[in-house]
Amino acid sequence: MKRMNDHFTKGTMNRTTSRQPIASLLSERGQGLVEFALILPLLLALLLAIIDFGRLFFIYSEVSSAVREAIRYSAVNPYDCALIRQHAASTLTLTDVDAIDLTISFDDGLTTKWTYSDDCGDEPPDGTVAIGDRITIRASARVSMLTADIIGPVVKQSFGALPIEYVSSRTILPAEGIETGPTSTPLPTRTPPPGASHTPTHTPSPTPTHTPVPPQPPIIFIAAIQCQNKRVDFSWEPVSDATSYRVYRADTGALIEETTSTRCNNCDDLGSSQTRTYYAVAVNAGGESGPSSLSTVTCGAGATDTPTPTAVSRRDSTTTPISRS
Numbered sequence: 001m002k003r004m005n006d007h008f009t010k011g012t013m014n015r016t017t018s019r020q021p022i023a024s025l026l027s028e029r030g031q032g033l034v035e036f037a038l039i040l041p042l043l044l045a046l047l048l049a050i051i052d053f054g055r056l057f058f059i060y061s062e063v064s065s066a067v068r069e070a071i072r073y074s075a076v077n078p079y080d081c082a083l084i085r086q087h088a089a090s091t092l093t094l095t096d097v098d099a100i101d102l103t104i105s106f107d108d109g110l111t112t113k114w115t116y117s118d119d120c121g122d123e124p125p126d127g128t129v130a131i132g133d134r135i136t137i138r139a140s141a142r143v144s145m146l147t148a149d150i151i152g153p154v155v156k157q158s159f160g161a162l163p164i165e166y167v168s169s170r171t172i173l174p175a176e177g178i179e180t181g182p183t184s185t186p187l188p189t190r191t192p193p194p195g196a197s198h199t200p201t202h203t204p205s206p207t208p209t210h211t212p213v214p215p216q217p218p219i220i221f222i223a224a225i226q227c228q229n230k231r232v233d234f235s236w237e238p239v240s241d242a243t244s245y246r247v248y249r250a251d252t253g254a255l256i257e258e259t260t261s262t263r264c265n266n267c268d269d270l271g272s273s274q275t276r277t278y279y280a281v282a283v284n285a286g287g288e289s290g291p292s293s294l295s296t297v298t299c300g301a302g303a304t305d306t307p308t309p310t311a312v313s314r315r316d317s318t319t320t321p322i323s324r325s
């Protein structure tokens with residue numbers, strides 16, 4: 001009898017011990033579900049914010065590319081308003097050009113001479129715009145953030161759309177480009193006095209060697225200002241026989257940067273509403289080329305300060321009105 005009682009007691013203890021891990025496991029699973037339910041909204045909001053800011057950066061990149069493409073074409077075709085807008089739209093993929101406020105205007109560095117309407121239905125009168133004036137393209141858009149639309153009702157706060165703006169200016173050039181400065185005049189040869197006899201001696205002629213020729217100037221020279229960081233970025237068309245490029249300030253002739261690529265990022269700093277003019281030259285073993293077209297930039301979109309006049313360097317100061325083709 002005692003043996004049977006001991007066997008019954010041991011069986012009861014074994015069943016009680018086996019039930020304890022199952023209850024503990026169910027308790028841990030319930031705790032994990034509660035913690036996951038609390039952290040899931042934060043994870044989803046963080047993921048949506050990452051996607052939202054990536055979309056915002058992509059739209060800004062498309063707007064800036066559209067302005068740079070349009071300003072290249074408009075520097076030599078200032079009267080083709082519709083084609084300028086088409087060049088801006090050619091770089092857009094997911095952004096609609098109608099959703100971008102594109103403003104095309106002309107100025108002489110002091111005052112605005114003419115601004116195209118949104119439908120390009122009018123043209124500047126004859127003689128209003130001249131060679132050496134600037135054409136400015138300003139693109140702006142507003143982007144609604146999906147994260148703000150979701151979080152706003154939760155925190156009982158409304159968030160407006162974020163503004164995006166990009167501005168670029170270029171000096172208007174003739175369609176055939178610009179001419180370089182005059183070449184140097186050779187010195188006259190020495191003439192012997194009358195009566196002096198000169199017996200020519202045979203001088204061996206050296207073997208001719210190849211003399212490097214300076215490259216052609218980079219005609220298309222773009223300066224784009226990113227006013228968020230108050231910095232000036234440059235880009236230009238490559239020259240086939242150039243080994244490097246130099247960027248100069250037109251008002252002082254000071255060297256800003258020398259680079260082997262066709263881009264120069266963060267080359268110069270500008271204050272708010274400050275205007276400055278630049279040009280570039282191509283360089284190889286033969287020396288520097290002539291100056292490129294001038295490019296004038298102004299930092300500070302919508303600033304109330306009066307910009308300084310556009311400096312003209314290494315060019316004829318006489319302005320020539322543009323004739324329409």
